[in-house]
Amino acid sequence: MSLAPFLAELDGLVADAGKAFASAADAAALEAARIEFLGAAKGRLKAVQKGLSTVSKEDKPAAGKRLNEVKAQLEADFEAAKARLASAGPATKTGPQFDPTLPGKPLRVGRLHPLSQTIDELKDIMGRLGFTVADGPEIEDEWHNFEALNIPGEHPARDPLENFYLSVAQGQVESRKSKDEGPDIRRSTFDVRPLLLRSQTSTVQIRVMERQPPPVRITSLGRVYRPDAADATHYPMFHQIEGLLVDRHVTMADLKSVLRMFATSYLGKDVHIRFRPSFFPFTEPSVEADMQWSDRWIEFGGAGMVDPNVLRAVGYDPEEVSGFAFGLGIERLCMRRHGITDIREFYKNDVRFLEQF
Numbered sequence: 001m002s003l004a005p006f007l008a009e010l011d012g013l014v015a016d017a018g019k020a021f022a023s024a025a026d027a028a029a030l031e032a033a034r035i036e037f038l039g040a041a042k043g044r045l046k047a048v049q050k051g052l053s054t055v056s057k058e059d060k061p062a063a064g065k066r067l068n069e070v071k072a073q074l075e076a077d078f079e080a081a082k083a084r085l086a087s088a089g090p091a092t093k094t095g096p097q098f099d100p101t102l103p104g105k106p107l108r109v110g111r112l113h114p115l116s117q118t119i120d121e122l123k124d125i126m127g128r129l130g131f132t133v134a135d136g137p138e139i140e141d142e143w144h145n146f147e148a149l150n151i152p153g154e155h156p157a158r159d160p161l162e163n164f165y166l167s168v169a170q171g172q173v174e175s176r177k178s179k180d181e182g183p184d185i186r187r188s189t190f191d192v193r194p195l196l197l198r199s200q201t202s203t204v205q206i207r208v209m210e211r212q213p214p215p216v217r218i219t220s221l222g223r224v225y226r227p228d229a230a231d232a233t234h235y236p237m238f239h240q241i242e243g244l245l246v247d248r249h250v251t252m253a254d255l256k257s258v259l260r261m262f263a264t265s266y267l268g269k270d271v272h273i274r275f276r277p278s279f280f281p282f283t284e285p286s287v288e289a290d291m292q293w294s295d296r297w298i299e300f301g302g303a304g305m306v307d308p309n310v311l312r313a314v315g316y317d318p319e320e321v322s323g324f325a326f327g328l329g330i331e332r333l334c335m336r337r338h339g340i341t342d343i344r345e346f347y348k349n350d351v352r353f354l355e356q357f
């Protein structure tokens with residue numbers, strides 16, 4: 001045999017073996033390819049090697065050199081394929097192949113708490129009615145929780161048994177903060193102002209009006225705290241939504257329209273609104289707002305025209321502007337909408353309840 005056909009045979013072998021090793025999908029296929037090409041007895045390399053003896057004497061060194069190169073190449077290709085299968089993990093070596101057509105395992109997806117969902121929805125509704133969201137602290141002083149809201153010192157609503165007062169007073173907090181600033185500061189800033197967990201979101205009315213001149217059109221949603229015993233409709237911590245609109249010529253008719261639009265947006269078109277006379281120190285006149293839903297009248301919160309004393313407390317002129325305010329229980333609204341009969345369900349963290357929303 002002359003050199004050229006011998007070399008061509010070797011080239012063909014390199015190409016075939018390279019493909020076979022590279023495409024072996026598992027250990028069994030790779031072993032079959034190894035036997036076919038590198039097998040000691042009947043391998044194709046062995047067969048080509050036998051042809052070396054027929055190559056002419058002067059071509060033998062070149063033919064032998066190429067044969068050795070091809071042998072090294074085949075062994076390297078085999079080792080590379082072995083490493084590839086090993087790194088693909090045991091399933092490819094022994095077990096069944098990954099089947100992308102099988103259905104996946106469903107993941108347990110979390111969701112927002114029903115009250116968080118309600119709060120988001122109520123913010124949207126109020127936003128569409130032109131109210132922007134305002135926030136205030138949950139730890140309040142007596143000015144914002146009571147005095148500025150026209151609830152004077154002797155008022156029963158300020159009874160320590162009706163509120164969660166904190167054992168740390170504001171003056172003490174300040175004096176501790178400034179302890180390192182010099183010995184006299186502690187005495188000079190000491191001014192005991194009791195703090196409490198806010199009992200209503202009406203505190204935010206004051207905070208907003210103190211900050212900005214009229215007109216005001218805000219809503220505030222958040223946690224409030226009262227030492228009420230927990231039962232089906234009461235919880236010591238619950239959520240309120242507050243609405244406040246102050247401008248020129250605001251009337252009860254505006255209040256009723258806004259509450260009606262609010263209630264129909266949240267509960268549906270067939271909801272009616274009813275006002276019953278009531279009393280709140282910070283509104284005059286004051287009403288309890290009821291809504292009719294599924295043939296029943298349900299109280300959903302308090303409302304009224306902002307008392308002139310409140311407007312004065314924040315520096316507004318009651319001769320110039322008037323306003324309305326309302327405060328509704330968010331749990332009660334959500335319970336109505338979903339037919340929940342016990343407020344305590346919201347706070348049990350029972351996934352069977354929570355995953356229904």
Ligand code: FA5
Binds near residue numbers: 233328
């Ligand atoms: C107030 O808190 C007034 N700040 C509302 C207001 C705002 C009146 C602005 C006028 C102007 P009241 O105490 O009635 O009002 O509470 C309002 C609503 O909060 C109630 O109608 C009820 O839906 C809800 N609520 C009251 N106490 C609890 C409680 N312990 N658990 C759950 N919801 C409650």
